[in-house]
Amino acid sequence: MITFELNEEQTMIRDSLKGFAAEVLAPAARAIDESGEMPAAVIRQGWDFGLIAASIPEAYGGGGGERSCMTNAVALEALGGGCASQTVAIMAPGQFVGALLDFGTEAQKAEHLPRFTGTEPVAAAVAIQESQFGFAAGAQRTTATRKGNGWVLNGEKRLIPLGDRADTFLVLASEPGAAGAVSAFFVPRETAGLTVSAETGTQGLKPVPKAKILLEGVELPGSARLGGDAGFDAARLVNQARVGAAAVAVGLSRQATDFAIPYAKERVAFGEPIGKKQSIAFMLADMHIECESMRWMVWKAASLLEHNDPGAAKAAVLAQDYVRRKAVKIADDALQIFGGHGFIRDLPLEMWLRNARTLTVLDGPVSV
Amino acid sequence: MADFRLSDIDQQILDKVIEVGNSTTAHTRYYEDHEHEFPPARLEGERGFEEVFPLFGQRKPDDTPMMTFMMAVSMARGSTNGVVRGLGLAMPAGRASGLGNAALQSAGTAEQKAKWGNLFLAMSITEPGAGSDTKAISTTARLEGDEWVINGDKIFVTDGVRADGAIVWATIDKSAGRAGIKSFLVLKDAPGFELVRKEKKLGIRASDTAAYAFRDCRIPRENLLGDDETVPKGGGSAAYKGVMKTFNMTRPAVASGGVAKAMGALEFARSAMAAEGVEVDWDKSFAQRGAVEQKLIEMEADTEAAALTVLHAAWLSDTRQPNNLESSICKAKGGEVCRTIPQAAMDVLGGMSVSHDHLVEKYLRDGRISDIYEGTGQIQRLIIAREILGYSSEELT
Numbered sequence: 001m002i003t004f005e006l007n008e009e010q011t012m013i014r015d016s017l018k019g020f021a022a023e024v025l026a027p028a029a030r031a032i033d034e035s036g037e038m039p040a041a042v043i044r045q046g047w048d049f050g051l052i053a054a055s056i057p058e059a060y061g062g063g064g065g066e067r068s069c070m071t072n073a074v075a076l077e078a079l080g081g082g083c084a085s086q087t088v089a090i091m092a093p094g095q096f097v098g099a100l101l102d103f104g105t106e107a108q109k110a111e112h113l114p115r116f117t118g119t120e121p122v123a124a125a126v127a128i129q130e131s132q133f134g135f136a137a138g139a140q141r142t143t144a145t146r147k148g149n150g151w152v153l154n155g156e157k158r159l160i161p162l163g164d165r166a167d168t169f170l171v172l173a174s175e176p177g178a179a180g181a182v183s184a185f186f187v188p189r190e191t192a193g194l195t196v197s198a199e200t201g202t203q204g205l206k207p208v209p210k211a212k213i214l215l216e217g218v219e220l221p222g223s224a225r226l227g228g229d230a231g232f233d234a235a236r237l238v239n240q241a242r243v244g245a246a247a248v249a250v251g252l253s254r255q256a257t258d259f260a261i262p263y264a265k266e267r268v269a270f271g272e273p274i275g276k277k278q279s280i281a282f283m284l285a286d287m288h289i290e291c292e293s294m295r296w297m298v299w300k301a302a303s304l305l306e307h308n309d310p311g312a313a314k315a316a317v318l319a320q321d322y323v324r325r326k327a328v329k330i331a332d333d334a335l336q337i338f339g340g341h342g343f344i345r346d347l348p349l350e351m352w353l354r355n356a357r358t359l360t361v362l363d364g365p366v367s368v
Numbered sequence: 369m370a371d372f373r374l375s376d377i378d379q380q381i382l383d384k385v386i387e388v389g390n391s392t393t394a395h396t397r398y399y400e401d402h403e404h405e406f407p408p409a410r411l412e413g414e415r416g417f418e419e420v421f422p423l424f425g426q427r428k429p430d431d432t433p434m435m436t437f438m439m440a441v442s443m444a445r446g447s448t449n450g451v452v453r454g455l456g457l458a459m460p461a462g463r464a465s466g467l468g469n470a471a472l473q474s475a476g477t478a479e480q481k482a483k484w485g486n487l488f489l490a491m492s493i494t495e496p497g498a499g500s501d502t503k504a505i506s507t508t509a510r511l512e513g514d515e516w517v518i519n520g521d522k523i524f525v526t527d528g529v530r531a532d533g534a535i536v537w538a539t540i541d542k543s544a545g546r547a548g549i550k551s552f553l554v555l556k557d558a559p560g561f562e563l564v565r566k567e568k569k570l571g572i573r574a575s576d577t578a579a580y581a582f583r584d585c586r587i588p589r590e591n592l593l594g595d596d597e598t599v600p601k602g603g604g605s606a607a608y609k610g611v612m613k614t615f616n617m618t619r620p621a622v623a624s625g626g627v628a629k630a631m632g633a634l635e636f637a638r639s640a641m642a643a644e645g646v647e648v649d650w651d652k653s654f655a656q657r658g659a660v661e662q663k664l665i666e667m668e669a670d671t672e673a674a675a676l677t678v679l680h681a682a683w684l685s686d687t688r689q690p691n692n693l694e695s696s697i698c699k700a701k702g703g704e705v706c707r708t709i710p711q712a713a714m715d716v717l718g719g720m721s722v723s724h725d726h727l728v729e730k731y732l733r734d735g736r737i738s739d740i741y742e743g744t745g746q747i748q749r750l751i752i753a754r755e756i757l758g759y760s761s762e763e764l765t
Contacts, residue, residue, distance in 0.1 A: 002432040007369045136653035281753035288756050289697050296676035300372040313650045322669040
């Protein structure tokens with residue numbers, strides 16, 4: 001049944017997170033971006049909403065709520081409407097937890113999930129991105145080679161959110177000779193052969209803590225493979241990440257549009273507000289149209305992913321493609337409406353453009 | 369919770385709509401050779417929608433709400449190759465399916481609905497000097513005894529040739545602007561009414577388009593839609609607003625026609641290129657795709673986004689929520705993809721796509737109207753901009 005109705009819980013989450021995004025995240029966004037440091041307090045405040053633990057079963061000490069991609073999409077859009085960087089810093093562990101819930105063996109769940117149910121924020125990270133240009137998540141260069149009952153990993157992963165502090169990495173790698181089939185492996189930070197180092201910095205999502213990891217003959221037991229012998233549906237995880245980033249970008253787009261509207265009414269040129277000129281008014285109309293259109297694309301993809309519908313992969317690619325084109329254009333147009341002021345770092349416009357571009361080219365530092 | 373999956377029966381209905389809609393190719397030359405003719409009830413080999421309707425009886429109360437689902441049906445139907453009738457305005461679902469009927473239903477009195485409900489009514493608003501700028505309407509109506517006397521010219525009357533009559537917009541007080549505009553039911557046998565011509569068009573050639581002249585055209589006093597003869601001070605009358613509300617119902621429907629043509633062109637390009645060995649692999653990343661694959665993805669994403677705005681506007685209506693802004697949004701999107709997607713399909717397909725051997729050029733010509741009638745894309749953006757900026761129609765022109 002086609003319906004655009006959110007359930008009571010989703011409406012509540014959306015409303016409370018929107019308030020948090022507007023009152024806490026947005027006002028702090030510029031200073032955090034300039035400093036390049038993510039305050040621990042932000043991550044803690046985000047953690048206190050219980051979003052990460054909500055869908056962990058009670059058996060592991062979690063909230064026992066439904067594991068819902070749709071709910072996550074709503075939460076990510078709401079938070080993204082305040083600050084994309086802080087959203088990623090808060091929600092990145094959810095990507096790790098979501099992968100466990102969807103694909104983990106009982107033993108893997110029992111080992112990892114209880115850590116995420118406490119009051120202290122826990123950092124764990126999924127490592128998808130690699131250093132080559134033209135990166136494709138389905139064609140990992142990091143390799144996982146069988147050795148006895150275990151595995152040996154070699155390669156390099158980049159731009160890992162919360163990688164500087166993560167206690168465990170879930171590393172995507174392909175098995176040579178197995179038609180490039182992608183698996184994921186739990187790699188504790190202290191594992192021999194794993195080197196974590198700092199990234200040089202990024203255009204957008206600048207204050208999101210990131211790291212790169214080098215894997216040199218990292219030996220892992222067979223139990224380290226996500227999903228055990230069965231492996232897991234890597235495309236589904238990557239699509240959840242793409243749609244997660246798209247959801248944040250929808251929030252960002254809405255934020256940029258809502259910021260440009262009052263300015264267009266205030267800014268006077270040639271004797272009247274620029275909002276009364278169709279050249280500006282129509283830009284704003286298109287921005288509004290696309291904010292709405294993007295949201296439904298993300299919702300549809302998230303909903304189909306949630307139900308593991310056969311159409312989910314396609315819907316995710318379509319949502320990613322659509323949001324990639326529209327969110328960057330909206331952030332760019334919002335900047336244009338502000339003219340030179342948009343280029344100056346006093347206002348958030350240039351930051352939103354960097355964040356929109358970054359969010360929509362990564363395969364997603366957060367997941368639905 | 370938000371959901372985008374169709375129930376089994378709804379999927380069956382859409383599949384059947386497409387199967388029936390694809391049952392004939394007799395249209396391919398028909399619409400070129402028979403312009404201005406009323407299409408026959410059935411073309412050779414054409415199957416009818418009577419095959420679909422019985423399935424509706426199997427729908428359950430918790431299926432997709434009706435208007436939302438009908439938009440999905442409309443998009444599916446309009447995308448098939450058997451649609452000689454253009455954009456689906458003449459779906460053989462009874463005669464009372466004109467745009468004027470929608471106006472009657474939303475603005476007529478109970479008595480008027482009962483009296484005229486079975487007529488096929490066109491909507492007659494546009495004039496040679498007034499399109500989307502409806503307050504510039506110069507057709508007048510003046511009361512003489514128990515009759516309204518109408519004078520003026522109307523153009524672009526969809527279904528105006530074969531309709532029984534039309535809902536005609538005319539002003540009873542030019543000085544009052546919009547508030548003076550009323551809608552009148554004019555039947556074709558009214559004295560002083562003339563069907564001036566049938567237009568020749570780029571597309572939707574099986575949908576007729578008429579021009580009317582009214583020269584001291586006399587109609588009964590009770591033919592004023594909504595039966596309100598007053599001209600309120602300051603702003604639009606309730607009746608005017610009532611008629612404008614019609615657009616909240618008709619814009620999603622018209623947008624669905626535009627999306628349908630995008631879907632048809634996309635499906636044509638997709639299957640034709642698949643036959644040539646080029647298919648989208650949904651598991652690939654951006655850098656692994658060829659240019660044609662990427663273009664097909666963008667076409668599909670644009671089409672899907674437009675379709676979702678149509679479904680959303682309809683769903684708001686189904687759930688009794690305001691959808692004024694959303695009906696303009698979906699009309700803008702439907703109008704956009706009806707142009708860009710058939711154009712892009714022809715890019716992908718190359719030179720032979722222009723041939724009348726194939727349907728894809730027809731999708732472009734038939735779809736093109738969707739960004740014009742029922743308010744151009746520019747008017748929709750004006751409406752949206754006024755709404756989000758909080759400007760009146762006087763403040764943002």
